[in-house]
Amino acid sequence: MPPEAAPLIGRWIDYFKCEFKISRSRDSKFGDYRPPFGGKGHRISVNFNLNPYAFLVTTVHEFAHLHTWNEHKDKAKPHGVEWKNNFKRMMQPFFDKDVFPADIKNAITKYLNNPAASSCSDLNLYRSLRRYDPPKEDVFSVEKVPFKALFKLKDGRVFRKEEKLRKRYKCVEIATRRIYLFSPVAEVELVGE
The missing domain is CATH 3.30.2010 (Zincin-like)
Incomplete structure (x- = not known):
């Protein structure tokens, strides 16, 4: 502190x-x-x-x-x-x-x-x-992930970012095609196609 x-x-x-x-x-x-x-x-x-x-x-x-x-x-x-x-x-x-x-x-x-x-x-x-956190390499907030880009969570699940719905982002899990809503500040890692 x-x-x-x-x-x-x-x-x-x-x-x-x-x-x-x-x-x-x-x-x-x-x-x-x-x-x-x-x-x-x-x-x-x-x-x-x-x-x-x-x-x-x-x-x-x-x-x-x-x-x-x-x-x-x-x-x-x-x-x-x-x-x-x-x-x-x-x-x-x-x-x-x-x-x-x-x-x-x-x-x-x-x-x-x-x-x-x-x-x-x-x-x-x-x-x-x-803003006062030390920089984290390869970690982005969902709001900074480009539209339609793929990202993964710590547990390895991969998602594609879709449009913003009011406050959260609609994202599709690649393996299951299920839709999830993500906070704009959720931390994720970008993945290649």
């Missing part, structure tokens, strides 16, 4: 008596919060491979869950109004310290008008955060 953010996150870990783990990379999520259960206290994990700004946004997201659980237990929805208010409030100190570059700060400000379950669901914020 950005060095100037670390002292506050350290205080939160102590104050909330939270087990904070840096975890392996997970494709399905950037971070996770678990409430106290079975003799264990609050637990937060954040993927190790996030850039410093994505790591911080994810960490604050998960601490907002913890804070909301402390206030409301299981009476509040996971990404309901209580969580949204806590997330906004808990992001403020990092704005005050000017931790984020201008493009990320602007994207977070827009996102905070109605934060979603994941920073990935806000394409503007997700794109802003990804």
Whole structure:
């Protein structure tokens, strides 16, 4: 995370008596919060491979869950109004310290008008955060793949990109001819004909 953010996150870990783990990379999520259960206290994990700004946004997201659980237990929805208010409030100190570059700060400000379950669901914020990732050789987002070009997923399945339908791209799996909808920011690898 950005060095100037670390002292506050350290205080939160102590104050909330939270087990904070840096975890392996997970494709399905950037971070996770678990409430106290079975003799264990609050637990937060954040993927190790996030850039410093994505790591911080994810960490604050998960601490907002913890804070909301402390206030409301299981009476509040996971990404309901209580969580949204806590997330906004808990992001403020990092704005005050000017931790984020201008493009990320602007994207977070827009996102905070109605934060979603994941920073990935806000394409503007997700794109802003990804600009600070180290370059990945041979990896493209679906939106950057040329029309009718072939691409493959990590599992080896091959698709052909078709037209955009509102927010997602229609893609045809070559082996099965089944149609799938892809997020514009899904990471794929181009393949030859």
